[in-house]
Amino acid sequence: MKRRQLLFAIGGALIGVPVIGALIYDAIAKSKNQTTYEPAAAQSPTSVASNNLADANNEISLETTEEPLLRFAAIADNGFGSPDQFAVAKAMWETYQQKPYAFVLMAGDNIYSYGEIKLAKAYFEEPYAPLLKENVKFYAVLGNHDIIKSNNGLDQINYKPFNMSDRYYSFTQGDVKEGTVEFFALDTNSNAAWEAQLTWLDQQLAKSTAPWKIVYGHHPLYSSGRHGSNPELAAKLAPIFAKHKVHLYLCGHDHGYERFNAINGTTYIVNGGGGAPLYKFGRSPQTAFVSSQFSFMTFDVYQDKIITKAIATDGKVFDRSIITKTIA
Template sequence: MKRRQLLFTLGGALLGIPIIGSLIYDAIAKSKTQNQTSYEPAAAKAPVAKSASTADAKVNSKVNSDAEISLETTEEPLLRFAAIADNGFGSADQMAVAKSMWETYQQKPYAFVLMAGDNIYSYGEIKLAKAYFEEPYAPLLKENVKFYAVLGNHDIAKTNNGLDQINYKPFNMSDRYYTFTKGEVAEGTVEFFAIDTNGNADWETQLAWLDLQLTKSKAPWKIVYGHHPLYSSGRHGSDPKLAAKLSPLFAKHKVPIYLCGHDHGYERFNPIDGTTYIVNGGGGAPLYKFTGLPQTAFVSSQHSFMTFDVYQDKIITKAIATDGKVFDRAIITKV
């Protein structure tokens, strides 16, 4: 059986989404469709209180900010890209993030966007792609900015287990998991590994593929992204089973960044076994509360997206709010 045709099953929960939660999301989506101007997540204006570890992170972030200002005035990145996740509601919040993405692009263009799942709510229906994808990001798409998607848990419910989205050309998915390389200058080349982190994924085959592809890669930078977090202090929290599958591979192959969504907000961790884990799920869906963990470097529950500036010896990350302001930044070096 080809992995693109892998069937999903229904039990007490729908693909990891509790039935009650699915109905709530469906109700929100229907409400939004009927009256977009009235759609406003209750938590959107209630940022989470910062933990002690987050307060420390503000100091570190300021140091990084000073270093970045120097870099930006003296050196252009070899590659720049952006990232979003949990965006596909067609809501006012998604439109605000999309507007901020466009305004940032006009100031400092980026080549493409990683889209880490839950691309279309509530059940991934491809018939909603125009309203929930093509219209919000129309200015970027007109500039030929490509989006590279992975499947979130909402994307596999009513889409032939995600096949509809895989076949949707603007998502640029060659399969359930795939790899691609970007960067015209050798030192700034990044190989991206897009993976399927859903519970019904063909994990045995996928893990063998990921191990082989990471082994074969000659790129100086390797970035893995999927929908679900290994570590998070948001509503869904950390996933020890997923961490057991992936973290040994990341450590073995010295992967500097794992990027995901699923928990709706932003959380950056201090490196764990050399890998910086980033939850970037503030693309437009209703926000969750985050409490912070001992390994948390910075956490904030707000709608946002990210940009990444790739240099020979570092990657500078920025988390950017809907007002266009950078609220977290970090310098990531090779493992």
């Protein structure tokens, strides 16, 4: 018997969500505190994320008519097949129509609840169908939910639309040398091959000649959300990031949005509002902006800066920042 489907409109097309999945989502959502935390009144939602004090003290415009050398988007904790995931996907599509981006980083928990690849059509292909039709690529990493019933993640690695060449991998984007970005995708699960992965990361970052270096994985080093900061993960990764001047670490796991002021030259962003039920967030002394709402991000890459935008389901930008290059 075919499952009845709830229908949602994206870009004029009707897209189905299984009723069973929606009911499960609703039950989980009601069991969680979804309080939204906004920044303190004195805090500006726009700021400079930089380790260069000269840049940070100057007034730098966050809006420019100059076309970026590269534009990409990012999501995480999205694979629920929920109405909220479809709302984020709709906003992503509408943003793409206005300002196209080349690809999407997907920072884990790609398929809830256990990573089953049989759900990829309902939880990935259908929500992002308009983007996939435009050949927008998604580059995924494994979240903790993705390894439970997926042959320890192997099914997702072998699923071509996720573009994972391995459990951890790197790739470059950008045709202009000054705007080239090298991305380093990590498996941050506790059962990852950490010794081999850390050696690889250290060596790959050392060899990289890209002007911009961005690392992404599922778990946060620092977070004020439900799961919180992970000192063990920070001890493994933060020294490598500082050593090789990694500009940005992007993750999910905590369902909401939190951007930190640059720590030893690296900006850390939790971007977990892709569709799974939201978590309650607090804040820390290093927090630049925090808001628990369904959202995604875009990044405009220039020779001297990256402009980041966090975008809600209504298409409005609720946080902007500039990441500038660290002075050697």
